[in-house]
Amino acid sequence: MDSQYVENVNPNLVKASEREAAECVSLEVLQVVKDVQQQHGLRHGDFQRYRQYCSRKLRRIRKVVNFQQGTKHKVQPRKITAETLKDQRCLYIPLMEAERSWAYAMQLKSEANTEPRKHFHMMNRLKKAVHHADHLQKVVADEQANCDARTNLEVKAYCSWMHGLLNFELQHWKVALDNFIKSKVICEKLSEAVAGDVKEIYIQRCAELVPNIRYCEYNIGDVSAVEDLMQMRLNITHEDPLTSKLDELIEMTREKQSSSLSEVTWLARTIPVKNIQVRRLLLSMQQSSNQLRDAGAEQKLSMYESLLKEIIEAQQSHKDEFKDDGIFKALISKMKPVEGQVPSSVYLHTYLAYLRQSTTTERNLLMISLLKSDESKKTKPQDLARLYDVIIQNLSEIGQLPGLEDKEAFLKEVDTQILAYKAFRCFHVAQTYEYLKKYKEALALYDRSVLYAQMSLKQLLKTSIENTKKESLSKELRELMSNVDGLKYFIRASSILDGQNEPDTKVSLSSCNKPLIERLHEYVEVGGNVKKTSLVNLPPEFEPTPAKPFFFDLALSSIDFPSLDDRLEQKKTQGGLTGYFKKWIWGGGEKQ
Template identity: 35%
Template sequence: MCVDVIRQGDRRHYRRRDVTATHLTANNAENRLLCVPLLQAERAWAHAMQLRQEANTEPRKKFHLTSRLRKAHAHAQTLLQLCELEAGAYAAWLHGVLLVELQQWRAAAESLQRARLIEELKPSLRYCAYNIGDESAAGDLVAMRGQGLIENLDSLMAQAKESRSGVMHEVEWRGRRVTVRPEKVRLFLIALQDYDKSVASAPHVQAKIDILENILMDCKDAISVIKDEIKNDPKLKAASETQTSGINHLLSYLLYLRLVRTIERNNLLVQQAEEAQATNGNIDGKKVRPHDLTRLYEIILQNYTELQQLPGFEADAPYQKEIELQMKAYRAFRCYYIAQVLTSLRRFREALAMLERASNYATDSIKSKLDDKQLTDKLQVLKKDIESCKFEVHADSVLEDDDDEETSYKERKHKDKKPLVDRLDEYREDSQVLTKNPNIYKMPPSMEAIPCKPLFFDLACNFIEFPNLDDKTGAADAKKQGAGLTGLVKGFLGWGGSAK
């Protein structure tokens, strides 16, 4: 759009003509001319960013990358000459990006400081400070990584540290040295030292959790690299089956690091939940319950179970003993919170049993003298909480028995409708006696059975008409037979003859 204003030669020849202050002060000057150096700088910078991604697989493109950044800086300087006040930060920023690529850290920091009005420059400034030797910048860089402000931080910091302190070629764990060959694993182990310092200096619990989440992601990638290397190499695969190869020991070490950092993360989640429970606060809009803490301790115990099953350490007695001592301590916490759950369900006998078991676990763990002083202090506090909780559960149990008796008495009182005359020997607060229809005596009285006297039956017998039972007893047939025999005798003797 501006080419028509500034002719770049004639029809036959090209002659480059840059935008100068004269073009901006002419009578027919247009502000659109400022877009020419700006777009040229942006184009060169965008091309450099593309080359940076391609340089991961084609290292020779790194020289082209540096050349494009130089070009972007030159166009930014042209823009700075045209509008010094407005383009000062932009030109300083591009100059700082070029110096970072050239690894001129102090000069890069000075250029980026001049352009600090742009918030996105803070990661680059801290990275320059880290490379100059400011170890405090490592924590800021890790925190920015958690916010998504810096990509590929692990490799950048590891490469910088490697250049200052030498290359990590091997690692020693549980009395055995193992060579670290995969570059990604080596860079992770170098960066892990800065991670631990960042976790220790994090301002609050959530920041520590975020840093540990990043550690776990990087550790997972390193484990995948080792597994892929074992899978793709037949010799390593055959050696791994014997559980004696160095790369298998390195894999166990990385798995150990992942599980240990997972336990640290879960302990921070427990700490966060306990603080919220103590202040009646919420986490993600939900109130913390004993069920949540029980679940977290169950996860921690599951992590320790996985530590016991690490390849090559199933028969290592000292290692298994260390893990078992840790598990016994965390079982005490789990039993304590299970007892709280049972108390809320009013299952007091089971709650007392779990508290007793938690007390035994805590006592045994304290006697074993754990290496973790913080865990030992928590067990001391837990033991006091268990004792107080026992008294509370016992008191709740007694009160529940009294409530049951009172409830059953009230229910019996409401269900029993005896009149007052039938319960004179029983004290009862019956408000119905004071009403208009008191339950004192039942009127009319109910019928009662009384014993009968023999005289009553003697008198009644005279007035009773009994039914005729001749047909059933055979008396009627006997009468008929008697009449027939008498008539026969009378006829033979001539008695009873009819008079003629």
């Protein structure tokens, strides 16, 4: 397929054209486009800023070359032709028009995710960009324009790339593939004819075209193209400009494949999956499982981070779908006890939570292995203990998920792993205490580590964990137990040596002025003059004591005193004014 595009590509012709640059019109299309894109917004993906720059650039060029379209009061459209071509600056006009239309199309494409009507506007602007690119190629190809061979080839590669983008959006995969390959072959041949920085530009252009080519091949029928796209994504860094393009193509591929994924089976139960976001996640987990086996440590770490991000987004999307379901909310928040089999929506939530916790555990185990293998700096044991603590917490949360109450075998596997990682955590905590010379605590923790390891090894024989994982975990636990046996002897020896090398804590009599009664817990070597030893302070120091003690009679309220009413004198009461009038009216008076 490639041979049909290289008929007119002759590296010798390109080199000859450079010698005739004084007579020919030359325009380094890819160099110019790359420079202005990096300087005016596309380094950060700001297509609006780049489009505005193209408009200002067009206005300046038209004014400089005196090729304005009419006056202030009347518009007279004019186009660059071979006859009106004065110098290379005139070629900037159709090039910047194509770039402006393309930048506007890419801006509308990003906005079309939330406003679908802008997709039609985007297609119109992309067609306009193709029209301007065709016009540029027509002008350059004309013999009267007197353009060199390199300019012709670069314009042809640029025009083919623009046609490929249009057909890519129209989903005309075969036509888009042919145009992308044509552009790629021209850039490859040009890279062989030049050297230096210009060669790097051609090579980079070829690398940018490969993802689109593989995606078109996938849509035509090449299934292996998806794996190639994933491999390309692993081999580039986050700062690479191809990152966003590859992520977009991989997302489009998963969206197409996820339509066929309607259910998932976990722990002997089949769960229907209707949420598109969850379908994409499950498809991504399937594709990533094979790549994790062949990827390097840094690539694995990057893949785990991206998978965790996708799992969190899928979990949130699933929750939003059932936010008005009271039973769903009550079961996942443990507000309602589980009776019988949980609904499929709750079980799918449990499965997503399990994926999140297990992926986090695998990521942390990978970080532990990286820290242990890093010889450039010494890893602190408390850092490893902290990571094992996070792993234990993640595994403990799995056992508390709703819907797993009757999965005894699965829960037993989780408990076995918890015991194993507790053994590793105790081991590294013991190393921390050993570094602090707390040998008793370190020895006790080493014993606890061996106990956890023995319990985990016994339970591993009864569980149905994956064979490779079971073998690796058993091997690590046995190595741990053998290491602990040697470290125990080392700790005992270190404690004895540190006891012998302790500094003399005896206090000299001259440095201690306290009397003997106040320093009975300290041993002091007394010299020849024993008589000068102070036993007590004479006179003794005063101690504050209460001057008047307080006595409280608490029995008074409980005593019953005898009545003394018969011994009290009865006083005679004299009548008042009322009694006087009673005597006067009734004739009463005192008896004689």
